[in-house]
Amino acid sequence: MKSVTVYDIAKEANVSVATVSRVLNNTAPVKASTRERIQGLINKYQFQPNALARSLIKKETGMIGIILPDITNPFFPEVLAGLEQEARKQGYTFFLCDTGSSNLDIKEQYKRESQYLNILLEKQVDGIIMLGGRIDLHKCPKEMAKEVAEINKRVPLVFINGNLPGAKFHRVVIDEVAGGRMVTEHLIGLGHRDIAFIGGYPQMSNTVGRLEGFRAAMADAGLTVHEDWIDHGGFSVQRGKNMMGRLLDMEGDRPTAVVCANDLVGIGAIKAAVKAGLQVPRDISITGVDGVPLAASVIPELTTMSLRCLELGRSAAFVMHQLISKSADVNLLTTLTPELTIRESTAPPPSRK
Amino acid sequence: MKSVTVYDIAKEANVSVATVSRVLNNTAPVKASTRERIQGLINKYQFQPNALARSLIKKETGMIGIILPDITNPFFPEVLAGLEQEARKQGYTFFLCDTGSSNLDIKEQYKRESQYLNILLEKQVDGIIMLGGRIDLHKCPKEMAKEVAEINKRVPLVFINGNLPGAKFHRVVIDEVAGGRMVTEHLIGLGHRDIAFIGGYPQMSNTVGRLEGFRAAMADAGLTVHEDWIDHGGFSVQRGKNMMGRLLDMEGDRPTAVVCANDLVGIGAIKAAVKAGLQVPRDISITGVDGVPLAASVIPELTTMSLRCLELGRSAAFVMHQLISKSADVNLLTTLTPELTIRESTAPPPSRK
DNA sequence: GTGAAAGCGCTAACAG
DNA sequence: CTGTTAGCGCTTTCAC
Secondary structure, three states, X not given: OOOOOHHHHHHHHOOOHHHHHHHHHOOOOOOHHHHHHHHHHHHHHOOOOOHHHHHHHHOOOOEEEEEEOOOOOOHHHHHHHHHHHXXXXXXXXXXXXXXXXXXXXXXXXXXXXXHHHHHHHHOOOXXXXXXXXXXXXXXXXXXXXHHHHHHHHHOOEXXXXXXXXXOOOEEEXXXXXXXXXXXXXXXXXXXXXXXXXXXXXOOEHHHHHHHHHHHHHHHHOOOOOOHHHEEOOEOOHHHHHHHHHHHHHOOOOOOOEEEEOOHHHHHHHHHHHHHOOOOOOOOOEEEEEEOOHHHHOOOOOOEEEEOOHHHHHHHHHHHHHHHHOOOOOOOOEEEEOOEEEOOOOOOOOOOOO | OOOOOHHHHHXXXXXXXXXXXXXHHOOOOOOHHHHHHHHHHHHHHOOOOOHHHHHHHHOOOOEEEEXXXXXXXXXXXXXXXXXXXXXXXXXXXXXXXXXXXXXXXHHHHHHHHHHHHHHHHHOOOOEEEEEOHHHHEOOOOHHHHHHHHXXXXXXXXXXXXXXXXXXXXXXXXXXXXXXXXXHHHHHHHHOOOOEEEEOEOOOEHHHHHHHHHHHHHHHHOOOOOOHHHEEOOEOOHHHHHHHHHHHHHOOOOOOOEEEEOOHHHHHHHHHHHHHOOOOOOOOOEEEEEEOOHHHHOOOOOOEEEEOOHHHHHHHHHHXXXXXXXXXXXXXXXXXXXXXXXXOOOOOOOOOOX
């Protein structure tokens, strides 16, 4: 099972390893006849140069590490697809590190992030892209931020939709505030005045941003926000159901529209509403945020803010490539504007008696 | 930006590199005092041993390559999560190769598979796991199968839900025929006699298997299958809509139940049915296959055959680990039985006049 | 316990 | 055009 090396090829071709290396990388002219002889042997033995040895000396591996919290959340595969599309052209390959947060306590998750960060460093990846986890924290503990800052000194680092205090990082982000604002304005434009906001976590910056946009839109329209109608508690369908259920169970007036922190919560909210005997959007309008394909698959199809996942991925790959190839003036911050996608889950409020 | 090496540590600690290596791997006893001195320096410089150099000599990288056709299809992240869960314990990390088939012509996809296979070999991964693509073909062209057989000689290879002619491969599969049969029997048990089957591709073995199970269940119940009601054409929500639309537009009798080749098609079918003014399951029952979380998110929730994606992933990781650690008697074939998940999209047929 | 030295498989000067 | 040689950073005999 001994694998063949440049030496084996060289010997059989009666040349030196240098020449073999030359045809492999065509890094210098080689006489046509010897080149063909060597190429023939390469094919004959299906010779594959050992990338480890090559990377060891060239100090580049063509590998990009990706750290994300949960591949099972459809947002991430979507971003990943964008990353792959762009990075493949440049010849990069991906190291996928899923911290598997979905069934983990939060501290364990951050520990895994640290572990993976170190593993990626040891594997000599050319760059690391982070999504979710600690970079999503509205206020990240100093120690955890510092660790990442240290790593940023050793290898190119790009954040997608996140940030960390205490240092400057390269980031590709969607404008969360604009997203929250636009979706709320859509509802207000439809005639809604009593609007709730559910989902997410108050300690996460995406939630904070979306909520801030929501408040801004309400304020601009001269509407007051019912603090009772603001609820947090997660990003899953199940959590969406729970929060919506709670909202519907409340005494007194009901909102005529609900802004959900993401699509999964939006879907859960629709389910809870339907279960409570309401019709969406006739009785209540519901919106999501993310724009994952899933949102177009439910009935009624979810009106949402597309976070343009694919482009987010592509942009990040682009920034990473610039960083790796040491281009001058790489933008520290790339901001994308989300896109309102109006579908079937929103309509004017039921007319009041 | 020069990174520190064992030599730097050794010099400053006044020991040889061998000793540093010993404390790094504790591969031999080292005097407590020198060990501490060295450990101190390691911490001080945040020294990370270069995994490339290490792998070069140890001939193992702890990396497993994964080749899959489309990370955007929720089936794959689910399997991936299972893989990760199991493989993390063993200290493996993943190389993700998405051939991005969703927006590719089919030939291009196979070419990418070949490319990735080669890249993974060069990167010296300890093993390769394949999902989808050519291993899903009912009849894979000889050349394409042979290429994979060659690779199987050089590095451990595991297929998830697939196979290739001309050689023996290690495989972890779900019993597709049983799946098709069980879901059909569920419908028959409910009283359905007029059942359609839509989705998938006739050249793919999963479709062939599911359809075979469908036919077997029908035959066992003494029911005849309407060949007109068997339609193929893909695995996406959109395709499901199209196929279901076609079915509903047909002259003559209508089926009272539809077995869909996967969950996405099932969701598309529900959408088409609802759009046509039918109620699911009152007027028509619809089932899926896959058991992705999404299937539980739609309204009505989709009755489906769970392919037990997580376990599929875990089993594959387990088999791979055995292969890598050269355990004796690794099972060539691991078969899981799918699980019927009854939800809301199936009910007895409407009573006839 | 510890050090010297020989590679792992490849690339990159530097000579010819 | 081509060969010689010195490493990349680490592990691992084999001595001491």
